[in-house]
Each structure stands twice: as C-alpha cells, then as structure tokens.
Amino acid sequence: MKISWHGQSCVQIVTNEGKKIIIDPFITGNPLSDLDADTIESDVIIVTHGHSDHIGDTEAIAKRTNALIISTVEIADYFAERGLETHGMQPGGGYQFDFGYIKLTPAIHGSTYSSDGVAITLGIAAGVLLHINEKTIYHAGDTALFSDMKLIGETFPIDVAFLPIGDNYTMGPKDAARAVQFLNPKVAVPVHYNTFPLIEQNPEDFTSLLKDGQGLALNVGESIKI
Numbered sequence: 001m002k003i004s005w006h007g008q009s010c011v012q013i014v015t016n017e018g019k020k021i022i023i024d025p026f027i028t029g030n031p032l033s034d035l036d037a038d039t040i041e042s043d044v045i046i047v048t049h050g051h052s053d054h055i056g057d058t059e060a061i062a063k064r065t066n067a068l069i070i071s072t073v074e075i076a077d078y079f080a081e082r083g084l085e086t087h088g089m090q091p092g093g094g095y096q097f098d099f100g101y102i103k104l105t106p107a108i109h110g111s112t113y114s115s116d117g118v119a120i121t122l123g124i125a126a127g128v129l130l131h132i133n134e135k136t137i138y139h140a141g142d143t144a145l146f147s148d149m150k151l152i153g154e155t156f157p158i159d160v161a162f163l164p165i166g167d168n169y170t171m172g173p174k175d176a177a178r179a180v181q182f183l184n185p186k187v188a189v190p191v192h193y194n195t196f197p198l199i200e201q202n203p204e205d206f207t208s209l210l211k212d213g214q215g216l217a218l219n220v221g222e223s224i225k226i
Contacts, residue, residue: 004223007032026056048141050122074123100132164192166199177209
C-alpha cells in the first residue's frame with residue numbers, strides 16, 4: 001500500500017487493489033500542494049472536519065470522479081444535498097467498506113464551514129482509523145492532545161500515524177510527541193504545519209523527540225509503502 005503527503009493534512013492512499021483514497025483534499029489555495037484538483041483521481045474522499053483547509057476541493061473532485069465521501073453525518077449530509085454519494089459516520093462508529101474498515105475517532109477541534117458566505121457548523125471534528133490490506137493508518141485530523149489516544153492505539157496496532165504539529169490551532173511538536181507515546185505507531189508522520197505563518201514549525205522538533213526510526217518527516221509529494 002502506498003501512502004503520500006501533499007501539504008497541510010492532505011494524505012493519499014493507494015491500496016494494493018488500486019483503490020485511490022484521499023483524506024482532507026485541500027489543494028486549491030494550498031501553497032504547499034503538488035496536486036491538481038482538476039485532474040486528480042479518487043475513489044474515496046475522507047473529510048475529518050468542516051474547516052476549509054480540510055474540506056478543500058472535496059465537492060469538485062467528487063463531482064468529477066464520483067468518489068464516495070466519508071465523513072461525519074453532518075458533513076456527509078451537506079454533500080448529499082448537493083447530489084454527491086456519501087456515507088455518514090460519527091466518532092466511535094466503524095464500518096466495513098469494500099476496500100477496508102474505517103472507524104472515526106474523537107478529535108478536539110471545531111468544524112465550521114463557510115457556505116455561500118454563511119458560516120455553518122458541521123457537527124464535530126474527528127480523526128480516522130483505516131484498516132486496509134492488514135495495515136492500520138491513523139489520521140488524527142486537527143486535534144489537541146487527549147489521554148484517550150491510548151485507547152485509539154489499542155484498537156489496532158498502528159502502522160502509520162499522521163499527527164498535526166503546527167501548534168496554535170492543534171497540537172504542537174511536544175504534544176504531538178506525547179501523542180506518539182500514547183498511540184505507539186510504528187511510524188509517525190507530522191502534518192498540518194508550514195502552510196501558513198501561524199503554523200510554521202521545524203518537523204525535526206517533533207521527530208527528534210521520538211524513538212530512533214519512529215518519526216518520519218515526509219517532503220510534499222513523498223510516499224511510503226507499508
């Protein structure tokens with residue numbers, strides 16, 4: 001399975017069967033993104049919460065590719081009203097899809113989106129556990145550190161965890177490193193940093209706090225295989 005990072009919290013997954021999954025597809029307006037929202041292919045789009053730097057190009061990509069949108073019920077309903085195929089969930093709930101098992105987890109963060117100039121609240125933020133091809137990926141979404149991450153790490157042994165380190169809006173490097181202690185993934189990848197001045201960070205401030213070989217700061221567009 002191939003996994004790649006594309007700036008902010010945008011992560012792509014290509015399963016062994018060729019299924020294309022994208023999480024939080026913030027492409028247009030993302031100064032770090034190496035993707036093209038007009039050409040990217042996707043079978044599944046997962047949205048962790050309603051902020052514009054996570055919903056991003058979800059609607060445009062789904063309209064063009066007929067991708068299934070998986071998110072909280074409120075975000076799923078928002079896109080279903082626009083004629084898109086969705087599957088709504090809530091933190092604590094899991095579902096077996098044809099490509100793998102997904103379970104939403106808690107995340108401490110907001111979930112407000114501006115639609116036609118009006119701010120609307122789209123439920124609560126979430127993280128996501130994906131169990132695919134006998135491997136488990138954890139994408140924390142935007143979140144503060146919380147002690148129940150210990151329980152998340154016990155759901156499945158985590159192969160790769162994507163954790164925000166930008167601070168100000170989410171965990172900073174030190175809290176994210178503590179999250180790694182709770183989650184105990186084989187590999188921890190920092191995300192949600194350096195996109196804007198307020199979240200500028202040196203990823204080594206995160207990886208240097210982890211066990212040897214556990215922290216991996218990917219370059220934009222770089223991928224790993226698990």
